[in-house]
Amino acid sequence: MTGTDASSTGGPRRRSDTTRNAILAAARERFAADGYERATIRAIAKDANIDPSMVMRYYGNKEGLFAAAVTVELKLPDLASLPRDEVGRALVAHFLDVWEQNDELTALLRVGATSQAGAERMQGVFRDQLLPVTRHVCPDPEQVPTRAALAATQVLGLALTRYVLQLQPVRALGRGEIVAWLGPTIQRYLTAPSP
Numbered sequence: 001m002t003g004t005d006a007s008s009t010g011g012p013r014r015r016s017d018t019t020r021n022a023i024l025a026a027a028r029e030r031f032a033a034d035g036y037e038r039a040t041i042r043a044i045a046k047d048a049n050i051d052p053s054m055v056m057r058y059y060g061n062k063e064g065l066f067a068a069a070v071t072v073e074l075k076l077p078d079l080a081s082l083p084r085d086e087v088g089r090a091l092v093a094h095f096l097d098v099w100e101q102n103d104e105l106t107a108l109l110r111v112g113a114t115s116q117a118g119a120e121r122m123q124g125v126f127r128d129q130l131l132p133v134t135r136h137v138c139p140d141p142e143q144v145p146t147r148a149a150l151a152a153t154q155v156l157g158l159a160l161t162r163y164v165l166q167l168q169p170v171r172a173l174g175r176g177e178i179v180a181w182l183g184p185t186i187q188r189y190l191t192a193p194s195p
Contacts, residue, residue, distance in 0.1 A: 022048040023055055027069040036066060036107035063115035070104050070121070074129045080136035087137050088187025092179045095155045099163055106163045109156065126152055137190050150189040154182055 026047035030039045041062055045052040059065035077094055079087050099105055111118030126148070134148040135141065158178065161170045173181075 019048075019050060019054060020058055022050065023058060023065070024069050027065050028071075031066060031069060031104065031107070035103060036062075036110070041065070060117070061115070063111045064117040066107065066111050067115065067117035067121040070108055072105065072108060072121070072125050072129075074098055074125065076129060076133045078136075079133050084137065084191060085187070087190055088185065089179050089183030091151065091186050091190075092155070092158075092182045093175070095158070096175055096178060099159050106159070109159055110164055113160075134190055139191065139193065143194065147189050151186050154185055154189070158182060 023044065026044045027039070030044045030047055033039075034043070039062070041052050041055050044065070045055050048055075055065060059068055074094075075098075077090055079090070082090050108118060108121060112122035113119075130148050130152060131144060134151065135144050138144045138147050158170070161167045162173075
């Protein structure tokens, strides 16, 4: 009997998928309830009714588990429906809303800066969510990845300094001030002629 046959009859592959799914479900609940810092592999394993070594076997460490468990949906606005000169401000305002309402994103930013799994998760969010919406406003289709990446430098830099490092001058800025400062920069990255 092949490995495929075993999985179709409830063999090792199906048990593996069931275990992975149980771990991810327990991790999502635990991270939501306790936050990234306080959630432990031991508690997640207990919630999933498995040995902690199984969590480590499948995900390597807490960072890898978090990156696999967290679902990030930015719900970016349709930039094509906005006046072209408002795109930058709209994106900055949207990202502020997202960061303010979702502690998981701050945790994912921390993990993304310190682990390969987190970095890959952040790269996937960029590729799957930010790139498609920026295609609608960039003047040169070949420059979409570069322009979107430059916009990401500003948004992620803001998030890092405001929510992770909590630099007081950045924390002290009001929403309108941040939009006024960063909106034109994002606008230039996405829509201005190439330098």
